[in-house]
Amino acid sequence: MSLKYCQGPDCHTYHTQDRLKGPKGNKTYQTRRRSHMYYGSGNFCDTKCQHDWLLKYATKAVDHFGRLTKAKHLTEENAWSKRENYWNWQRENGEPRYYIYNGVTKEQRPLTEAQYDDSNYTLNTGE
Ligand SMILES: [Zn+2]
Numbered sequence: 001m002s003l004k005y006c007q008g009p010d011c012h013t014y015h016t017q018d019r020l021k022g023p024k025g026n027k028t029y030q031t032r033r034r035s036h037m038y039y040g041s042g043n044f045c046d047t048k049c050q051h052d053w054l055l056k057y058a059t060k061a062v063d064h065f066g067r068l069t070k071a072k073h074l075t076e077e078n079a080w081s082k083r084e085n086y087w088n089w090q091r092e093n094g095e096p097r098y099y100i101y102n103g104v105t106k107e108q109r110p111l112t113e114a115q116y117d118d119s120n121y122t123l124n125t126g127e
Helices: 047-065 088-092 113-117
Strands: 080-084 098-102 108-111
Touching (some): 098 113, 108 113
Antiparallel strands (some): 098 108
C-alpha cells in the first residue's frame, strides 16, 4: 500500500496533531500523507486543502485545459444523464434500478448495470 501526499499547498501550515511528525525535540508540521484521500478525486486530505489549491491554481488550470469562451447550450442531443433509483419502493413500483434521463425531453430509458457503470456509455451526440 503506497502513501501519497495531500496536494494542498498549505497543508503543512495547519496545526493538527496528526501533521506534527519527526523525532522528539525536532518535530515539524508536515503535509498529510495517506493511502486514500476522499476529496478532489483523491488528491486532498480535506476540503480546506482542496480550496487552497483551487484558489492558487484555478486560473492556470482553466487556461491550461481550455477556457470557455461562449455559452454551452443544453439541447436534446446532449441532455442525457445517468440516474439511479436508489430506494426499494421505487423498484417495487416497477421503476428500473438504472436509467438514462434526457433533461430536455424528460424521456427515460432503462439501462443495464454494465451500461450504467461504463463511463464511455452515453446517448449524447453533442457537447
Ligand atoms: Zn491537506
